[in-house]
Amino acid sequence: MNENKSHKAVCPAIPELLVPAGNYEKLVTAVHYGADAIYLGGKDFSLRAKAGNFSENAMQAGLDYAHRHGVKVYITANIIAHNRDFSELDEYLLGLEKLGVDGLIISDPGILRRAQAVVPSLPIHLSTQANVTNSGSAAFWFEQGASRLNLARELSLKEITEIREENRGELEVFVHGALCISYSGRCMLSNYLTGRDANQGSCAHPCRYSYSLVEEKRPGEFFPVEEDERGTYIFNSKDLCLLEKLPQLVAAGVDSLKIEGRMKSIFYVGGVVRIYRAALDYLATLPAEAWADPEEIRLPEHLLMEIARTGTRGQTENFIIDRPGSAEMLYNHTRLDQEWEPVAVVRRVEEDVLVELRNPLELGDEIEYMGRDDRNYPLTVRTMTNEKGEEISRGNPGNRLFLQTEPPLAELAEEVAILRRQKR
Numbered sequence: 001m002n003e004n005k006s007h008k009a010v011c012p013a014i015p016e017l018l019v020p021a022g023n024y025e026k027l028v029t030a031v032h033y034g035a036d037a038i039y040l041g042g043k044d045f046s047l048r049a050k051a052g053n054f055s056e057n058a059m060q061a062g063l064d065y066a067h068r069h070g071v072k073v074y075i076t077a078n079i080i081a082h083n084r085d086f087s088e089l090d091e092y093l094l095g096l097e098k099l100g101v102d103g104l105i106i107s108d109p110g111i112l113r114r115a116q117a118v119v120p121s122l123p124i125h126l127s128t129q130a131n132v133t134n135s136g137s138a139a140f141w142f143e144q145g146a147s148r149l150n151l152a153r154e155l156s157l158k159e160i161t162e163i164r165e166e167n168r169g170e171l172e173v174f175v176h177g178a179l180c181i182s183y184s185g186r187c188m189l190s191n192y193l194t195g196r197d198a199n200q201g202s203c204a205h206p207c208r209y210s211y212s213l214v215e216e217k218r219p220g221e222f223f224p225v226e227e228d229e230r231g232t233y234i235f236n237s238k239d240l241c242l243l244e245k246l247p248q249l250v251a252a253g254v255d256s257l258k259i260e261g262r263m264k265s266i267f268y269v270g271g272v273v274r275i276y277r278a279a280l281d282y283l284a285t286l287p288a289e290a291w292a293d294p295e296e297i298r299l300p301e302h303l304l305m306e307i308a309r310t311g312t313r314g315q316t317e318n319f320i321i322d323r324p325g326s327a328e329m330l331y332n333h334t335r336l337d338q339e340w341e342p343v344a345v346v347r348r349v350e351e352d353v354l355v356e357l358r359n360p361l362e363l364g365d366e367i368e369y370m371g372r373d374d375r376n377y378p379l380t381v382r383t384m385t386n387e388k389g390e391e392i393s394r395g396n397p398g399n400r401l402f403l404q405t406e407p408p409l410a411e412l413a414e415e416v417a418i419l420r421r422q423k424r
């Protein structure tokens, strides 16, 4: 964690940057681009059942990789549990302790109780699904043994500050990613419409579906309630982005800033993490005087432009200043057009650079190397050679190629880094 040593007494501590990983590749990407900590789910007891949760072997490999790079790993066990869910819980928790995980993310009091009994040494972080919205609720959960609370996403900065002032334990706040239209994920829409339980990790995201109106005496006749010919997405929230509010969140004394998205791509994970990392590193350089009025601190403009390139449904600051209104919803489509797309991931850096393609690539294409910091490096593709040593003029997704560019990629490439381009 960064600190401005010359003004240590008055500069606020820079919070942990906590990043999702739906699989090993995403974990490695998150570490590369600057995560302080990763959260991931095991095969059991975790929401986001479709997120490609980790098997025990993959989890061990991920933990080893993260710990080698000084990054912590927290495991989600945040389902709303039924009695049938407890039969294998103790064994699972003991397994996590043996693997060396750094904490558990829990929302169900029954699971919390078992964790305290079975693995008392493991810190417990309360999941956002527990809906902590006030100081008393925070105090209650700290008294129950949680060391950290992920606060509900429905809080304002003022409320977060009050909870901070009235409680001593660690506070974590979501700063970026998809939002639910229900209270921090407590939602039955998916259960009713698809039979898939959001609170058991199987949400089908029906809040993003397109809806029509049906009059009860005329079944089968669908009346459009539409903003345009594609329909109306009445429950579809824009995505959270609190990048511009980081100075105030840091000044408020939040301990951890969490990014949502275990189901998102490595392009998204890498792109978002490096911008939040750059923003926090920038804040860490500010002198003490700057913190006299955190509202006046402005992040470098290019960071705000870059975050929009990661692909979102539009940006909202949700409840952080005011209650969200209709401007915070997307009524006519599920996703904004993404102007940038991933091209390849660097797999090996020796004399030549081996990349794995994610989209088609041709000679002469203009691409960009996404630096570990907030910089992008424009490149032109000059030659492509497959692993048999044959020169080719076009590569397809999944191909592994040696790539020569102008200027030379080999001079800046690091394994795991991402290449991207503006969509044609």
Ligand code: SF4
Residues within 6 Å of the ligand: 179, 180, 181, 182, 185, 186, 187, 188, 189, 190, 198, 203, 204, 205, 206, 207, 208
């Ligand atoms: S349906 Fe939408 S609002 Fe409900 S839990 Fe799923 S993602 Fe959240």
